[in-house]
Structures are given as structure tokens and as C-alpha cells.
Amino acid sequence: MKTVALVSTVGGAGRTTLTAALAVLLARRDRPVVAADIDPQNMLGAYLGLDTFAQVGFGHAIAGRVEPWRGNTWRNAEGVLFAPHGETTLAERMAYEARLAAEPRWLADALARIDFPPRGVALIDTARFPSQQAAQAVRAADLVLCVTPPEPAACATLARCFRNLRDSSANVKVVVNRLNPAREMQRDVLGLLRAAVGDALELAHRVHFDAAMPESLARGGWLFDDVPHSQASHDLHGLANWLDAWLESDVDPDPGSERAR
Ligand SMILES: Nc1ncnc2c1ncn2[C@@H]1O[C@H](COP(=O)(O)OP(=O)(O)OP(=O)(O)O)[C@@H](O)[C@H]1O
Ligand SMILES: [Mg+2]
Numbered sequence: 216m217k218t219v220a221l222v223s224t225v226g227g228a229g230r231t232t233l234t235a236a237l238a239v240l241l242a243r244r245d246r247p248v249v250a251a252d253i254d255p256q257n258m259l260g261a262y263l264g265l266d267t268f269a270q271v272g273f274g275h276a277i278a279g280r281v282e283p284w285r286g287n288t289w290r291n292a293e294g295v296l297f298a299p300h301g302e303t304t305l306a307e308r309m310a311y312e313a314r315l316a317a318e319p320r321w322l323a324d325a326l327a328r329i330d331f332p333p334r335g336v337a338l339i340d341t342a343r344f345p346s347q348q349a350a351q352a353v354r355a356a357d358l359v360l361c362v363t364p365p366e367p368a369a370c371a372t373l374a375r376c377f378r379n380l381r382d383s384s385a386n387v388k389v390v391v392n393r394l395n396p397a398r399e400m401q402r403d404v405l406g407l408l409r410a411a412v413g414d415a416l417e418l419a420h421r422v423h424f425d426a427a428m429p430e431s432l433a434r435g436g437w438l439f440d441d442v443p444h445s446q447a448s449h450d451l452h453g454l455a456n457w458l459d460a461w462l463e464s465d466v467d468p469d470p471g472s473e474r475a476r
């Protein structure tokens with residue numbers, strides 16, 4: 216099983232949206248998918264179409280109050296296995312973040328315990344980078360997708376954090392979300408970002424802005440079903456195809472080996 220972490224250096228970049236969309240699109244391509252939420256906002260379940268907010272999840276497992284995975288996973292209508300963060304208080308989060316700081320591979324070890332086929336993928340939605348949650352996800356990941364809007368502040372913080380991210384993970388790609396080519400400023404900002412991150416920024420990894428995205432979410436549907444011929448739907452399919460091909464090319468032929476977690 217491969218692990219893909221979705222991180223961003225600003226809030227509202229679209230990490231949760233893309234984690235949920237990629238989880239569903241990969242599940243529809245018959246790939247076994249785990250979607251794990253280690254963001255205290257505990258929103259990924261809602262984006263995956265579950266109608267209740269899970270009370271118990273990673274937040275409690277990290278604190279040692281429950282076993283990770285056991286009894287606290289859900290399956291959505293598309294067959295995605297979902298592991299929630301759960302609802303935690305500020306005091307609980309401060310305590311569990313201390314444990315994450317003391318055990319830098321807690322999440323990697325928890326993921327290694329899932330009995331999932333080598334073709335499977337775990338997609339991790341994290342708290343904003345830098346944070347203990349994002350650092351754990353990056354450390355556990357075979358691939359890190361940095362989601363960023365093409366806006367000056369977002370790209371400037373990503374450019375500043377990029378070396379740190381790349382030093383923690385071999386494979387880092389930037390996904391530009393909410394792209395609006397009519398805004399000339401976005402082209403300039405992407406040019407500057409490209410100079411900072413080099414080939415981590417690829418043309419294929421872009422999702423256009425589409426006002427229907429939050430509307431589909433609010434109705435409990437998917438943009439790629441509601442408006443399948445829109446540019447953003449096309450982009451999401453393209454990103455899922457790219458990720459599916461990357462996962463396929465990187466499957467370890469020996470499932471008993473160390474890399475085939
Ligand atoms: N390409 C897009 N076009 C238009 N709206 C989008 C797009 N991607 C995401 N959104 C909307 O932007 C908002 C924020 O998205 P999302 O919650 O996925 O971001 P996030 O990075 O997870 O935020 P947070 O930092 O709060 O966890 C949502 O309302 C979502 O529907
Ligand atoms: Mg989010």
C-alpha cells in the first residue's frame with residue numbers, strides 16, 4: 216500500500232476537497248482506498264458523504280484511548296474506507312500533539328498496521344503545514360501533494376516551506392487548485408512559484424476554480440457527476456488518472472518486502 220499526504224501551507228486551499236475527490240475517483244477505478252483524516256477540523260467524513268461527524272478517531276488513538284483503525288472506520292457509498300479524526304477538545308489536542316512530537320513515526324507505524332493490498336492507497340488529509348499532524352503525514356508518505364491556490368500569500372509561504380517539505384519526503388508535487396486563467400496575476404504568481412519549486416510544479420497538476428464545487432458538496436454530490444464536462448471535472452479526472460498511473464507504476468512486485476507496507 217502506498218501513502219499519499221495532502222498538505223498545504225494556507226487554510227482553505229482545497230486539501231479536504233481533493234482528498235475526498237481523489238479517494239472516490241480512485242475507488243471508481245477499482246483501487247482499494249483508505250481516506251484518513253488527521254485534521255482536528257474533522258471534516259473529511261462530511262466531504263465523503265457521511266451524514267454524521269464521527270466522535271472517535273485518530274485524535275483519541277494518538278492519545279492512547281482507543282486502538283487506531285479498530286472499530287472506528289466507516290465505508291462510504293463509493294467503497295472508500297474512512298478513518299476519521301474525531302471530535303477533540305483543545306486540551307486533548309495539546310496532549311496528543313506532544314505525543315506526536317515525541318513519536319515522529321506514530322502515523323507511519325499506524326499505517327503499516329493496516330492489512331491492505333499492495334495496489335491499495337491511503338490518502339491523508341492533514342492539518343495545515345507546519346503542524347505535528349502534517350509533519351507526521353509527510354514522514355509517512357510515499358508522495359506528498361502540496362495543494363495551493365495560485366495566490367501571492369499562499370505561493371510565498373509554500374516557496375518558503377518547500378525545502379523543508381522536500382527534505383522530509385522524497386517525492387513532492389504541487390497541485391494548483393482554484394486556478395482562474397482570466398486573472399493575469401495568477402500567471403505571474405505561478406511563474407514565481409515555478410522558479411522556487413522547479414519540476415515539482417507540473418502543468419497536469421491543476422484544478423480550475425469552479426463555483427459549482429461547493430454547491431455539489433452542499434447537495435451531497437460530486438462535481439464530476441453533476442457537471443461532468445466542466446473544466447474542473449476534467450482536471451479532477453486528469454489528476455486521478457495521473458495518481459492511478461503513478462500508483463500502478465510504483466507497485467512493489469514483492470508484497471513481503473519492506474516497501475510494500
Ligand atoms: N477548485 C475549486 N473551485 C471552487 N471552489 C473550491 C475548489 N476547491 C475547493 N473549493 C471550495 O473551497 C472551500 C475550501 O475547500 P477545502 O475545505 O477543501 O479546503 P481545505 O484546504 O481543506 O481547508 P481547511 O484549511 O479549512 O482544512 C470549500 O468550500 C470548497 O468547496
Ligand atoms: Mg480541510
